Amino acid sequence: MANNITQPSPTHQALIDQGIINAPSSAKGRLLQAAATLFKEKGYERTTVRDLGKAVGIQSGSLFHHYPNKEAILRAVMKETIVRNTELMKAALAQSKEPADKVLALIRCELESVLGETGAAMTVLVYEWRSLKEESQQEILKLRDIYETLWISTLSAAKESGAVVIDPFVLRRLLTGALSWTVNWYRQEGDLTVEQLAQMALSLAIKPI
Amino acid sequence: MANNITQPSPTHQALIDQGIINAPSSAKGRLLQAAATLFKEKGYERTTVRDLGKAVGIQSGSLFHHYPNKEAILRAVMKETIVRNTELMKAALAQSKEPADKVLALIRCELESVLGETGAAMTVLVYEWRSLKEESQQEILKLRDIYETLWISTLSAAKESGAVVIDPFVLRRLLTGALSWTVNWYRQEGDLTVEQLAQMALSLAIKPI
Amino acid sequence: MANNITQPSPTHQALIDQGIINAPSSAKGRLLQAAATLFKEKGYERTTVRDLGKAVGIQSGSLFHHYPNKEAILRAVMKETIVRNTELMKAALAQSKEPADKVLALIRCELESVLGETGAAMTVLVYEWRSLKEESQQEILKLRDIYETLWISTLSAAKESGAVVIDPFVLRRLLTGALSWTVNWYRQEGDLTVEQLAQMALSLAIKPI
């Protein structure tokens, strides 16, 4: 979806070229991918730097060649994830016109992030917040604000159009919980497609016309 | 199970008397309360047995007279919470008649658990799952099944009555996420009451008639 | 020398009773003695906490039951040494009347500290200064000032009496170097007694009458 050249937002590749995020094939990129997976599965605290090293095929000491400490790896996982998803959401919004369509686009986008390849990193973003130092939290929070502003703007527009009934802030928060929790139960192999799930979530959020 | 619902549910005191859960004033009870709070705030891994000991005014070594190891404390927190909440839900259900009222009762009940005094323990139940040993997870899972069956029965009845449109299993899972996530944003001091929040959540779950 | 009951200054035992320094037979006391020896022989940096543990017959982890970190052990070695020696010097001064005698008393006292049982700790005090954190240095510096004031007062009095010719501050500093360096060459087993050495050092410091 992001590789649609016609959309105005920078593509994933552009983010890599600008040095904002690491290429998945680079040493750092592979480390972050492995870290996301391990942090999701075992939790940040229970994942040792030796685990991380083994997962990418280097010694634990070598990790510190790339990141100054373990927490910086967690921070990088979170940062890249939120930056990447913000861009995906911008691109998705640009392709929709109607308020309800835009809401569906965001829901679909967030579900794809949570349940797709970047799902591990998304889960880490939600569950490992407390493991960040206070100052790292502030840093990520700023990025998160940009992301959340996209949601609030879209829901507010939907409210004005009458598609949404309840307060956009409360609705966003209820949706945040509902959508991020899917990582704990949704199975790709089951009968329910992500698109169907998105439609169901949408049906909760907006008034049937 | 549904036949149980109509029975008068045992009170909290009864659970204590039966030795199923610990009195909050007992040594064990105070420990579990403190543990829930610490586990919620710092996370299970970052909470040390010294922290736990200090919180209840004993040496860390003395904890092991009450529980064989740290994980057993986590398990006890989770177990008591789920048992207590199951009973609260049974009691709440017994006081409602209409399907939609029953759904509201469950939502209210879960929100009160998450946002009230037992909120710390509820949060631990959601966020510290991975810190349990496999066999402990199985044990809690059984208790959780009882709890979840109450939800599914109620939502299924609501579906049959036409109040609910989407699949009860999916709906329950979306609600689980939405309601448990409130712990991360709801503030008692704000304008929104828990009852209002419950109503808003209900408005998502059921079709307006 | 310090066990002379008639002197006004608190005895070594009194310092122990007051909790200012640790009894050599206590766990902490034995650790500090061993630490002084190892720090002197290998240097602070090259002495590992495993070395320290082995020297007192405990696991390295157990050291942190007594001191919060390795640097605190170094600090304690220095602190105890300077406190003990200050008391020894006060006692020695109290037994002399004439300015030149007092100077000799101080020289003898410092030599005995450097070359006797506490020599290792004295050497550490001189050579491992840079291994202390800035704030620890300040702490020790205050104690050192008390010690140095005894020297300066005594040399100043000797200057006034005509026994000393050069500036007391410069003289003290030259003596500091000369006396502390003895640890690197003086051998107890040789022909030269500490008393003779003290007399020789005195002959440098004061004008022959």
Next chain:
Amino acid sequence: MANNITQPSPTHQALIDQGIINAPSSAKGRLLQAAATLFKEKGYERTTVRDLGKAVGIQSGSLFHHYPNKEAILRAVMKETIVRNTELMKAALAQSKEPADKVLALIRCELESVLGETGAAMTVLVYEWRSLKEESQQEILKLRDIYETLWISTLSAAKESGAVVIDPFVLRRLLTGALSWTVNWYRQEGDLTVEQLAQMALSLAIKPI
């Protein structure tokens, strides 16, 4: 050895031309200068090869093209220093006639070494001895013996002339300590000149006539 003293000592440049020491402007020379400074300020152990590399503007790995290991850098610092100072002392002695003048020349020479540009290296020579491997210590010791022999010869001659009273070996050792310790307190900016300080040290060493 005494017969050497009258020979015109090779200049610093000659030592460089002979490949005995490195030109200060050469890569190796700059490294040794930087190493001396860092070793003095932070201590050998606390100075990392990264620190050394940064100080001379190369990567840490590149250091090992110049020296086989870190200890070799320390050894080179010490070696160059002692060789250079031996030559300086020979030159200084050659310009004095009277025994007391010769003693003053040595004192002045050593003070200038300790307090001047090569002070860092001199300090390293004194304080980092234990960081040398046993065999490196032997190597430096041989060079040091040459240096010390100059001192002992000079002091012995002064003793025979009556200018010195106490045993030359003991005197030399007391002076070693007194002079090297100056690095810890002497400040160029203060009122006391190095020459005055040398005179004061001399006044301790020799009998006033």
Next chain:
DNA sequence: TATGAATGAGCTTTCATTCAT
């Protein structure tokens, strides 16, 4: 020669757990 990623041994420190008192 220089680079810089990688090594791997070893460091200090943490912490759940034990146990004699």
Next chain:
DNA sequence: GATGAATGAAAGCTCATTCAT
């Protein structure tokens, strides 16, 4: 039951050294 000193395994991290480029 409670204490608190001790354990010992394992954690995060450091750093001299190597080596392909």
